[in-house]
Amino acid sequence: MTDSQFSLAGKVALVSGASRGIGAAIAQQLASAGAYVVCTSRKRESCAETVAAIQQQGGHGEAMAMHIGDPTAIEAVFSKLDAEDRTPHLLVNNAAANPYFGPAIDMDLGAYEKTVEVNLRGYFWVTVQAARRMKSLGGGAIVNIASVNAKRAAPGQLIYSMTKAGIVNMTEGFAKELAPLGIRVNAVLPGLTDTKFASALTQNPKILDMMLRLIPLARVAQPEEMAPVVQFLLSPAAGYITGACFPVDGGYLA
Numbered sequence: 001m002t003d004s005q006f007s008l009a010g011k012v013a014l015v016s017g018a019s020r021g022i023g024a025a026i027a028q029q030l031a032s033a034g035a036y037v038v039c040t041s042r043k044r045e046s047c048a049e050t051v052a053a054i055q056q057q058g059g060h061g062e063a064m065a066m067h068i069g070d071p072t073a074i075e076a077v078f079s080k081l082d083a084e085d086r087t088p089h090l091l092v093n094n095a096a097a098n099p100y101f102g103p104a105i106d107m108d109l110g111a112y113e114k115t116v117e118v119n120l121r122g123y124f125w126v127t128v129q130a131a132r133r134m135k136s137l138g139g140g141a142i143v144n145i146a147s148v149n150a151k152r153a154a155p156g157q158l159i160y161s162m163t164k165a166g167i168v169n170m171t172e173g174f175a176k177e178l179a180p181l182g183i184r185v186n187a188v189l190p191g192l193t194d195t196k197f198a199s200a201l202t203q204n205p206k207i208l209d210m211m212l213r214l215i216p217l218a219r220v221a222q223p224e225e226m227a228p229v230v231q232f233l234l235s236p237a238a239g240y241i242t243g244a245c246f247p248v249d250g251g252y253l254a
């Protein structure tokens, strides 16, 4: 296998939730592999730092606002990219919501709806917009960032876990539907990773200690550790891989 099989040169990649954490690390990795990276999150300004880091490394990209809970905002981003002649060949669905932590029987329907709107409808509608265009481009590749919670529901995060399981099923379904169009779809299942998202777990010494006992490598991952597998899955090196789920979890699911 040559280095060029891992190259993303000449490709446009769209990453949701690229302003910080795992999405920012993925955006930088894809840019270093040669892709032009469209970095999105709810506010364009929030992605400025990621784009600056990409440019500092000699890469290329731009920031755009795309609230994935808003189907109209999603459609507008794809139309704008079409007009700029930057229709994405590659997509990473990464932005997710987890507005409620606690017993499911105590939660209200608002938190449920927000989680489903962002994590399921958002991933679905971004994928539909991207895949329609990848069809015209003659192919593409998509990676969905799910979670180990997709395979092992976590207490206190029931709705979030349900949506992550849905993302795995969505990955498998789209992989089958889109394979004839030359579009591959895979998922990455991060374990506990040191980001703002997980701070309620990582900043609580009791919870952290309990979680580290369940992780064979006995540490929290850094966001940068999620990025190489995403590059691989988007690259020609993974040309025969679709519908697969890759845990990057220090052995948690083993």
Ligand SMILES: NC(=O)c1ccc[n+]([C@@H]2O[C@H](COP(=O)([O-])OP(=O)(O)OC[C@H]3O[C@@H](n4cnc5c(N)ncnc54)[C@H](OP(=O)(O)O)[C@@H]3O)[C@@H](O)[C@H]2O)c1
Pocket (backbone or CB within 6 Å): 016, 017, 018, 019, 020, 021, 022, 023, 040, 041, 042, 043, 046, 047, 066, 067, 068, 069, 094, 095, 096, 097, 118, 145, 146, 147, 148, 189, 190, 191, 192, 193, 194, 195, 196, 197, 198, 223
């Ligand atoms: N950290 C972990 O332990 C862990 C474990 C398993 C899976 N994951 C998954 O990894 C992914 C990234 O999480 P992270 O830990 O990197 O979280 P993070 O540091 O909190 O980053 C979340 C990103 O998503 C953006 N975002 C949030 N809601 C959005 C929305 N409605 N529309 C568009 N962008 C939105 C945020 O940007 P703005 O605030 O600027 O919009 C930010 O860029 C998520 O899918 C999460 O479920 C994380």
